[in-house]
Amino acid sequence: MDAFYASVELLRYPELRGRPVVIGGGRRHQPEAVTDPVSGEVTRKFATLRGYAGRGVITTATYEARKFGLHSALGLMKAAALAPDAILLPVDFDAYRRYSRLFKQAVARIAPRIEDRGIDEIYLDLTDVQPPGADLPLPLAAGDATEGWGEGATEPESEIDAWWRARDVARALKDAVREATGLTCSIAVAPNKLLAKIASELDKPDGLTILRPDDVATRIWPLPPRRINGIGPKASAKLTALGVHTIGALAHADVAWLAEEFGRNYGAWLSRVAHGVDDREVVTESEPVSISRETTFERDLSARRDRAELSEIFTDLCESLARDLARKGYVGRTIGIKLRFDNFKTVTRDQTIAAATQDAQAIRRAAGECLKRVPLDRRIRLLGVRVGSLSPQRQAEDQPAGV
DNA sequence: TCTGGGGTCCTAGGACCC
DNA sequence: TCTGGGGTCCTAGGACCC
Numbered sequence: 001m002d003a004f005y006a007s008v009e010l011l012r013y014p015e016l017r018g019r020p021v022v023i024g025g026g027r028r029h030q031p032e033a034v035t036d037p038v039s040g041e042v043t044r045k046f047a048t049l050r051g052y053a054g055r056g057v058i059t060t061a062t063y064e065a066r067k068f069g070l071h072s073a074l075g076l077m078k079a080a081a082l083a084p085d086a087i088l089l090p091v092d093f094d095a096y097r098r099y100s101r102l103f104k105q106a107v108a109r110i111a112p113r114i115e116d117r118g119i120d121e122i123y124l125d126l127t128d129v130q131p132p133g134a135d136l137p138l139p140l141a142a143g144d145a146t147e148g149w150g151e152g153a154t155e156p157e158s159e160i161d162a163w164w165r166a167r168d169v170a171r172a173l174k175d176a177v178r179e180a181t182g183l184t185c186s187i188a189v190a191p192n193k194l195l196a197k198i199a200s201e202l203d204k205p206d207g208l209t210i211l212r213p214d215d216v217a218t219r220i221w222p223l224p225p226r227r228i229n230g231i232g233p234k235a236s237a238k239l240t241a242l243g244v245h246t247i248g249a250l251a252h253a254d255v256a257w258l259a260e261e262f263g264r265n266y267g268a269w270l271s272r273v274a275h276g277v278d279d280r281e282v283v284t285e286s287e288p289v290s291i292s293r294e295t296t297f298e299r300d301l302s303a304r305r306d307r308a309e310l311s312e313i314f315t316d317l318c319e320s321l322a323r324d325l326a327r328k329g330y331v332g333r334t335i336g337i338k339l340r341f342d343n344f345k346t347v348t349r350d351q352t353i354a355a356a357t358q359d360a361q362a363i364r365r366a367a368g369e370c371l372k373r374v375p376l377d378r379r380i381r382l383l384g385v386r387v388g389s390l391s392p393q394r395q396a397e398d399q400p401a402g403v
Numbered sequence: 404t405c406t407g408g409g410g411t412c413c414t415a416g417g418a419c420c421c
Numbered sequence: 422t423c424t425g426g427g428g429t430c431c432t433a434g435g436a437c438c439c
Contacts, residue, residue, distance in 0.1 A: 348432090352432085
């Protein structure tokens with residue numbers, strides 16, 4: 001989806017279209033509705049970034065805001081310095097989750113094999129998908145003629161036809177998403193997930209890209225390695241330092257050398273992805289590994305002086321986490337905490353308990369034990385609680401009937 | 404002017420077992 | 422007497438992604 005959170009907000013506040021808008025921060029900047037006493041007309045007063053003082057980062061920036069250098073993960077104080085008149089809206093996850101469901105449902109009616117990649121992104125397996133309206137039977141896939149060429153067997157679909165069909169499917173998907181949500185998305189059709197992901201950023205917003213295997217050298221190789229999903233800031237910086245500035249250069253690099261620099265597994269992986277090789281399936285079902293809650297305080301807290309406040313936050317986190325587990329139907333055996341100090345150093349501790357739980361008090365108890373193992377001599381910026389080693393909650397036999 | 408919240412996966416060492 | 426070869430589980434940290 002294109003600038004997903006911001007685009008959802010623009011549906012609600014169409015008067016902000018064309019203006020730089022960012023989503024993020026805390027809760028103290030809700031738009032104020034002002035009703036004209038005479039006409040009854042409602043206008044809204046929006047907060048701008050000007051004078052923003054506090055913690056928080058941009059979650060999403062509209063394309064207009066991006067022209068000012070505003071982008072997700074940018075600190076709001078920095079953003080205010082760059083574009084003081086940009087509009088700041090608070091995040092509304094419930095709204096985004098609703099629109100996420102809507103767009104995924106619309107897609108599923110056309111292409112049901114979906115891999116969820118978060119609130120605003122999915123992979124689709126289009127192998128057997130026909131464009132809506134095409135009532136012809138799907139031809140046998142190229143190279144799949146083993147069923148025989150007897151009566152009724154269609155001629156295998158040619159490579160070219162398959163790409164044309166996929167383009168029609170992609171157009172239909174974009175139409176369906178727009179109709180269901182009023183939102184635009186960018187789609188790439190490619191031979192695998194790796195290439196589809198990179199190609200989906202080539203034409204944004206509201207883009208449609210077809211990338212065939214032969215296009216890798218011309219369209220992918222000139223791009224910086226950072227565009228590859230799995231090459232982040234660290235690996236990218238190291239590649240730059242080694243003089244590898246493009247995916248093409250990475251493809252031509254010696255695998256043994258990459259393995260020396262990055263380790264055997266990651267080195268071999270770098271070489272494969274640079275060549276556009278990726279044989280991962282579209283994974284349509286998965287179970288969560290862990291569920292967590294964390295919060296960054298408005299100011300850094302001292303373990304001694306702010307003990308009461310910390311304790312209350314800690315309890316709240318455990319209770320929220322317990323509710324999340326119950327709502328999603330999981331119990332977990334590994335209870336962990338996360339602390340971030342004023343110097344941004346992060347530590348974690350965890351403990352595996354005998355019986356899986358989703359009980360707030362049991363979580364709080366185990367997490368408290370973990371907390372005792374951390375020296376608390378610095379001010380604390382963030383506290384988190386996590387439950388891992390999850391298993392689906394079994395229906396408790398001792399529950400009252402009807403539960 | 405510091406840097407959110409919710410996740411996954413990988414690595415690596417040590418305990419422990421057969 | 423001086424040291425195996427697997428395997429699994431647990432823990433901590435870090436890179437990376439949306």
